[in-house]
Amino acid sequence: MTTRIRPSWRPALAGLTASALVLAGAVGTARAADPLVLDHGHIDAFNVTVEGGELVLDLSEDVTGSHVRHAPEDVLLRVREAAWIDAIPEQYPGSPAGYVLPLTQNPELIWPGWDTNGTAGSGYTDVEIDITAVDGPGDVFLYTLSGFGTVTPLLTDGGYQLPGTLREESPAHTHAQWTFSDPGSYTLDVQATATNPATGDTLTSDPATYTIEVGDPEEPAPEPTGLTVEGLADHYHTGDQVELTAVPDVATELDHYHWYSRDSAAAEWEAAPGGDGDRYVGTAEVDGQQLRAELLDEDHLVVASSAPVTVRINDHGGEEPGGPGGDSGGTGGDDGEEPGDQTGGSTTGGGTTFGTTTGDGTTGGSSGGGSADDASNGTGGTGGSTGTSGGGDTEPQCFPVEEEREVPVEPTEALVLDHGHIDAFNVLTEGEDLLLNLKEDVTGSHVTHAPEDVVLHVKQEAFTESIPDGYPGAPAGYLLPLTQDPELIWPGWDTNGTAGSGYTDVEIAITTVDGPGEVFLYTTNTFGGAVPLLEEGDFALPGTVREASPAHTHAQWTFTEPGGYTLDVRATATNPATGDTLTSDPATYTFAVGDTPDQLSTQGGTTTRTVTVGRTADGADCALPDDSSGGADGAGGPLASTGSGVPPFLMAGVSATLLAAGTAAFLLARRQRAARA
Template identity: 75%
Template sequence: MNTRTGPRWGHAVAGLVATALAVGTMGTAQAADPLVLDHGHIDAFHVAVENDELVLDLAEDVTGSHARHAPEDVLLHVKEDAWIADIPEQYPGSPAGYVLPLTQDPNLIWPGWDTNATAGSGHTDVEIDITSVNGPGEVFLYTLTGFGTVTSLLEDGGYELPGTLREETPAHTHAQWTFAEAGTYTLTAQATATNPDNGDTLTSDPATYTFTVGEQEEPAPAPDSLSIEGLADHYHTGGAVELTAVPNVATELDHYHWYTRESSSAEWEAAEGGEGDRYSGTAELDGQQVRAELLGDDHEVVAASEPVTIHVDDHDDSGGTGGKSGGSGEHSGGSGGDAGGTGAGGSTGGDTGGDSDGEAGGSGSDGGTTSGASSAAGSTGGDAEPQCFPVEEEREVPAEPSEALVLDHGHIDAFHVLTEGGDLILNLKEDVTGSHVTHSPEDVVLHVKPEALTEDIPEGYPGAPAGYLLPLTQDPNLIWPGWDTNGTAGSGYTDVEIDITSVNGPGEVFLYTTNTFGGAVPILEGGGYELPGTLREETPAHTHAQWTFAEAGTYTLTAEATATNPDNGDTLTSDPATYTFAVGDAPDGLATRGGTTTESVTVGQTADGEDCELSDDQLSGGGNLASTGSDLSPSWVIGASVALLASGGAAFVIARRRLAARA
């Protein structure tokens, strides 16, 4: 299931948006400017418990990482590329249709569902009831078991929607979709979550999902504004006024309304003389205003003009010049007020020197501060050794040994790659103990339970005739390990290789995917199926695959990630990581795991931020910030604070902070 959901994302298709604008279900219309998604990883039915309420929305990794939206604000576009003319007879939707495959095509949307956000709430048994489907054809939803066998996901055992999806425990699931015809489909869904311990339920609000399938003819854009043409600079009383309303884009709409009012403060009235896009009137009042509206097929206003003003001027110019001269006198008086105000900034001196005196006073104050800082720091000039101050610092220290975390079911991104602080990190992320919990791989054991043993692997599949199989589609009773490089999005280092450099264990380990209608497909860079090998994601992606372990026992895999910036060829490489898979019976005798943790320690720094040695007195308690209580005098602390701040040094968390925290 390859998901490549990088910084790029599908642009809004005008025709699709126009189609969606007409869709309204239960009084909620498609958003006026919906987000159009035409590729990438999408959890269409994202179910979460928040503040004791059940929320059904949509989450996607196209515009960001786990970006969430109201379903009504998103348009899911199934491209023409999804059309398959030769669907095999045994598959739903045969003989032809638009197919969104179980194993993701990075050029298409990959819609699934996720109920992991109910974990920990108690309400973990979730039903997603797709109550209605409206569109030009049937919609089929199903999965394929390990070797391409069609398997129902709906509660009633069928393949066609409407229907109900059920996840008895928190899960993240993808499936194969088929839309029989091109056109627009709306799906209405509602989620119910049950607490299996007491039967209590939570129910979400209904949500409407819109899919547009195939390429559709792009309609001409509708006008959204009018301009008024033909207005003269002025008219003589009784002159003819001829105006034309012009839409901002060509349109077949021809139903206009015209309005006039006597002045900008008067009420609008329907105009006499308006016919179609033309208005004919007579100039009678100076300041009269005219405006126009264009109506749609349902008599709604689709475009409107700004008012235009008719000026009537019979060329009587007396008295105009005197008024203007009076205005100039007022401006001159205003300038005098400004000049008088200029002197307000100064403590001494004339109007023009106030600001300069103020600056000088400020400089004197700064000089006093500098002198005080030097005194507080105990500076004696010359070559005196800088004073050393205690400073708190966060540092990694060895962690207490602990038992490894054993994961034997659930969604796991074993190879989780991200950029952080300019470094490339390779760790493990899981949704078993919480949501998106990360660990050092060395602190986790991935247990492949005996139930994974498959004794009838078909001859054309890696690992035949038998082995421990972790299927491409999640089995909630088994671990579902994959990989996720979405954490590199936005860093520039988005072309990621995960190099599994060694495999040690009692048998072979195979890793591969399947195509739309069954059949093994290699995903390793060399085209093979057996590890070691290299996985590559050229753009940020979230991927799952099919694993087969040939024998029971303990396997260790060593991996390292390298991320390349495709624009300049620069690379980042992670530290190596070791993964342990225990296959078969429950693992025992696990070695304790260590790792590191972060804690606050006290170190010495000068006022310039340089490392230095603390005195014995400071370490023994006189200045030891880690002790209970302190012999540091307030004057010493204040002086040190001033010195550090005056120097601009990096050591800003000083003894004063530690003392205040203990007060």
């Protein structure tokens, strides 16, 4: 029996979101006024599913959440300037230079691929994704690399340049290497067709348009929003020259200014003849005259205005304003006392009663701050049929309670996976727990299992006789390539299930490896060559893989010898903002390398069952009498009645207490599952 780990809320939520988006997208393919801009992260740009007998082509991404789906027209894919490579080797498409999105994920760039696993189980599993038209300033190349960096076409016509058609004969999840020759905006017109191999029947999706912006867009120069008038003197004498300058709050090439004046705050504004560009030159003639400036754009629209400034004239013998006899501001007080210097008395409360209930039902204690020592010796008796009273030593009564508990199941053979897309190390948060399980798209879409319930079979076809020097495992071994081979398993890992939890910096520690040979894990760089993935900089397991932010990653694996391998794995997730961590339970993964595995160890696992256990009124474990336990171990046989032996006036409190205790016990049992299995 294969025990599946309970799915989290994410897939259900994603499905509901997807349905809403698909319905919204059906209205039309008009570009959203404010599209979602994605400039990094895992994106299944061409996401193909069968829903309600129809073929749906949309976009799925793990940037804003986990498997969030959108109409393609509602998303703008941005290729950052960081993707520019000015030395593409001659044998690679797009040489000698271009914007390259590599085959392996760079967390600073978008990682677009396609996914047809949503057709699994529908019968329409042979999918063609037809990029019918490309419009943009340059060429777009799409291809993959073999296990050792050899350029390999993905388009059905054997070419590398779009437009063209991609084909997945069976459900698959694929990423590729993209190259854009020039910066600018590109649009791709795409339509999918799925065929039922058994009948020849087909389904065709609605067409969709994808927009990709390549290179960092030139940010328009900010426009000023305000002006400051500088050069105003404290006062003028009649006939003095007034020289002012309008200064924008940001630098600008705009140079069209208007100046206005009025003789008082009550007068109308008029054009000031002394204004010339950002400069004003006039004569001080009217005390209280106001001046202001405006800056206009190419369309003669005002983009910035200044506040009015006032010209003050003082001809009184040269006496300065604010001197003796002039206007001056007063002080805040005449006694030097600072605001808030006064203090108020504190108010104390009284009449609070402290006490306990005594055995005879009276209340003892003290009030108004008095001592409660005299009353503290009283204890409250429960009375009733339990027979216990305050201060008594009677054994607490044990009540039968039903609760959900994980119990062992009959041992069965493991689920053997020998091909297809597998996220072997699937890390997600559920409440305050970090879970490590296995997720696969072989028996369904995003089906999860306890790792101990699965055997990953590396078939004999994976054996490679000529691993080049410089690659781990040379000269020969069982190779699972970086890009998916539909005949082999394609194991990777996924930490997108931590998105939104805060615990997004994940380390997956493969602590021990037991097997007949070595296991290597690595990736390749953009143009070939082995690149370590382990934190230690090594290629051989054991070791630790780190994803500093949510990611979905595949790698190249090599097993040097045939036989059975076990990997002990544990995940730890850190909240970068707080430094707090969550750690998963340990898990054991089994790989069978070479010929079809036989004599597999049976896999027990656990299942959830309602059992009867003993609990005291305060939730502590206790032993039930043999006639009320439903069996000597409390985990089998008929369920005992929860009504017998429980006083009615205790039922409400006991139920609440035991519900909390039962929930805690169930969560504890779930966390201990691997140890019991």
